[in-house]
Amino acid sequence: MEHRKIIHIDMDAFYASVEQLDNPELKGKPVAVGGNSQRGVVAAASYEARKFGVKSAMPSAKAAKLCPNLIFVPHRFPRYRELSQQIREVFFEYTDLVEPLSLDEAYLDVTENKIGLNSATLIAKEIKSKIKERTGLIASAGISYNKFLAKTASDMDKPDGLFVILPEEAEEFVAKLPVHRFHGIGRVTAEKMVKAGIFTGRDLRKKSLEDLKLRYGKSGQYYFNICRGIDHREVQPVRETKSVSAERTFERNLYEMEEIIQEVDRIANISFNRYQRSKASDGHTITLKLKYGDFRQVTRSKTQEDAINNEATYLSIARNLMTEDLLDEEGIRLIGVGISNFKKDEEPEAPSQLTIDF
Template sequence: MQESLIVRKIIHIDMDAFYASVEQLDNPELRGKAIAVGGSSERGVVSAASYEARKFGVRSAMSSVAAKKLCPELIFVTTNFDRYKEVSKQIRKIFFEYTDLVEPLSLDEAYLDVTENKIGNPSATMIATEIRQKIKDKTGLNASAGISVNKFVAKIASDINKPNGQKTISPEEVIPFLETLDVKKFYGVGKVTKEKMYRLGIFTGMDLKNQSLEYLNHHFGKSGKHYYNVVRGIHNSMVKPTRKQKSLAAEHTFSENISSEIFMMERLEEIAAEVEERMLKRKLAGKTITLKIKFSDFTLQTRSKTVLLFISSKELILEVVKELLFQEKMKESVRLLGISISNLNNEISIKKSVSNESIDVQLKLEF
């Protein structure tokens, strides 16, 4: 007799246009208007956009100049991270009323495992509805939710009925849902991977499922096994209440483009000092240093090196950064420089006892 599989009940909560919504909440004059959180200067970047602005095509990470062209009436608001963190803490407090298995991804989204929960409600759908209402009552903000058997499907589901909606993908619906889904909707499939899949004739989950593991490994490397598994409903990543920080970074966007490598090193020394300060504050050190360069034509390049010992001091970081900077000659002037350090000394190996079997669609649970 086959042993029954434990089907997890995972909720992905995602706040709707969080930064912009907080600004509209605090300033009634901004409500119903197209706003962008970020710098309005010629070299500014949009951090977040209200849904009113998104209708014009304004998106996060877009240059402020491009955003203003798309939406001439766009109102820019300066970021206020202290306020966003304050609201985020209120929201997380609500999560912990239902479960201790809460994995924050950022200030505005988190996974919750409610398979066993503090209120004894067997319906993850009802819990998600209750959480969203409680967030609305306590903060005045809207949240969307995805509910399913694993983090991967829950993440996709939370985007389906946005804004201010939710979607449940029950165990028996997971495979049919994934088979009909456009691969561009798969969490983790970015623009480049999407275009590559399209060129290979892989447009839907069913197309992806029809490919062998060997074929996917050949075309997508290490990600091949991931794609092979998730389209079959296999995603064993547990909700981790204590997420270890994987990297630490600092970067500067300059008011004028820099073409002199001497000036670049001066700026990089300032950035390295910021990284050192943050590392010391968190008592961290790392082995992999990455130099981030954004050129005047907006192309982005990263250069990395891994050293033998854990480092955190500005001087040692700069030694590696200097080597990376002079690794090849600059093709354009530079508008942004950044330094990140990863492969940190806080990473630990966690053994997991999970099944690699696909979902048993015969299981009927209250979801």
């Protein structure tokens, strides 16, 4: 069977790198994009900051303790979108099969490409070079015959990486790969696997499909496949947004209503900003998600007839969903806020392609 040729491009420390690009005084210094406040969160960290343990989604207060010389800069999403569009234009010079995952990463299927080049590795090198030439930014690339392996490969040699996993190498590569480096296996699941004696892909491969489904539910089939290097998902250039959300797991459980409301406001604000950036069409339903200290989970939703397109309404609904009856003696370990139920436009007379920002 002829293998597909998939490239995963991942911009290196994208937001922070843009800030260093636009402000040369930040070059070579530890930079965090995000608010420098007690309730602030790091949106992105430069590689200089990562050496101190600073990571995205980390509370700004903790990041400042880990790296006393950390420089906080506010985010500038219009600028990030501008550069993302330039990067996207490079992709389309090679293929129309581009699946954006976010502003800073995408899958490309170059099995059949616009320049008639048989080598996906050479195409990836050209793409990296053009991105650097046109934007001044550095990208890492992973190349393989499916999306899982390409995504995994792009993370192997950062920054400025180019890593190839050939079909004949995949089985042994995955066998040696620690489970925490598997794309699609989160930190909590990886910790559970390690406790169960599953340290690598080889260990995971010893488990039957029935066992994995019993342990991990619907994800069991995915785990069974990827530890064998199997991933049949195609690169999908059109992705319909079903929901936009944000959530946070706290370092300690929350018990007091005042503190919980503050977190709901902050997470709702992040969620609303993502909603705006996604350009999803006219959401009507806000959902509040809570996870308690004993891992029980509840959700509360409110649907409005009118579209929810302004921040004040968005935050007000999210806050009102958090009522006293949702407090619990186990405390709250996670809060999430999201919007869904997007307006469906009338069917066009002829098929049209959805445009997605990258």
